[in-house]
Amino acid sequence: MIPYVRREKIMDELENKQILYIEDLVKIFDGVSESTIRRDLKILEDENYIVLLRGGAVKLKLDSHEIPVGTKKLLNKESKEKIAKLAASMVEDDDVIYIDSGTTCSAMVKYIKAKGVRIVTSNIQVLNEANGYHIGNIMVVGGDVNKNIDSISGPLTDTTLRNLNFDKSFLGANGFGVNVGVNTPDIREASKKSIVKTNSKKCYVLTDASKFNKSTFCKAFEIHECILITNKHIPELDGTEYIVAD
Incomplete structure (x- = not known):
């Protein structure tokens, strides 16, 4: 090795x-x-x-809130790529989609094959991932930059997102489960996810199975309000909607 x-x-x-x-x-x-x-x-x-x-x-x-994005890139890399590839296959021609912060969400950009896609994002890494790929249009929302996780959030971000509608959204999470919902340690990230979920026809959450039943500070929304894309079958989630990338 x-x-x-x-x-x-x-x-x-x-x-x-x-x-x-x-x-x-x-x-x-x-x-x-x-x-x-x-x-x-x-x-x-x-x-x-x-x-x-x-x-x-x-x-x-770790810092008090999040694993740094540089560290996240090394974690469960193979599983994240499989999840990202499956998520990208959900995107259809002319869709308006939202891509959230997180390394798995970033990774899906290079796998998008659909034409005429408009991407709205608060994920700084999306611009790097899109370089060299034929992505129709990318809009980066304004707000406060968290360099540790390459994410934009805050009141300005929330105000912008409340006025936008999406065919599909692809969100990240620090933990998920029936009781803990979809969660994150940062209240600004939780607010952003909740707004986007409400304004999306379909909301996908991209997360590897190592985060199952992990509970962090803020619940963004309940597990039944989204479609999970993960890398393993989780018996405890039977009855909820999720897809396994294998």
């Missing part, structure tokens, strides 16, 4: 387990020495993705 792929796998393990010990990682990567694992961890720490703790433990580097 090449070093970059191994470090991606480490990030995936941390997303699922929050804190790991070096001895755990040695067991996961059979045949890889402890010194090699330590070098990988030092690189990830230098790149501000993780924090090394006393006693040989390691965790993701």
Whole structure:
């Protein structure tokens, strides 16, 4: 396994387990020495993705609200690409769509094949993802920029979005479940998602299964008010509308 792929796998393990010990990682990567694992961890720490703790433990580097977008790009990358590709297949010719903040939402742009699509977004990364692809029209809403997650939100954003209607919206989430709904740690992001959901004929939420039953500060809306696109069958969600990207 090449070093970059191994470090991606480490990030995936941390997303699922929050804190790991070096001895755990040695067991996961059979045949890889402890010194090699330590070098990988030092690189990830230098790149501000993780924090090394006393006693040989390691965790993701988080701020008080969100995982930084640079870290998110390394988490569950294969699953996110599958979800993004399936989401893009839902877009039809001449649709007006909204693309939310989040790395999975960003990733869907390059897979859109429909013609004449108008994209409205509060996701700064969408502009980078669209570069080189034949996207009809992109409108970036105004507001306050959160550089940590490459997202635009706030009162100006909400005011703009209240006056727009969408054929389809594609939203991200930090957690989802029957009881916890679709949630996010940032009240501004929650407000934005709620407005867009209300103004959309169809609302899709793009999220990998590792976020199931995770509860963060703000519930944006209930799980039955959207169509989930995720990467695994989740028996607890039977009776709600969701699609598995495999």
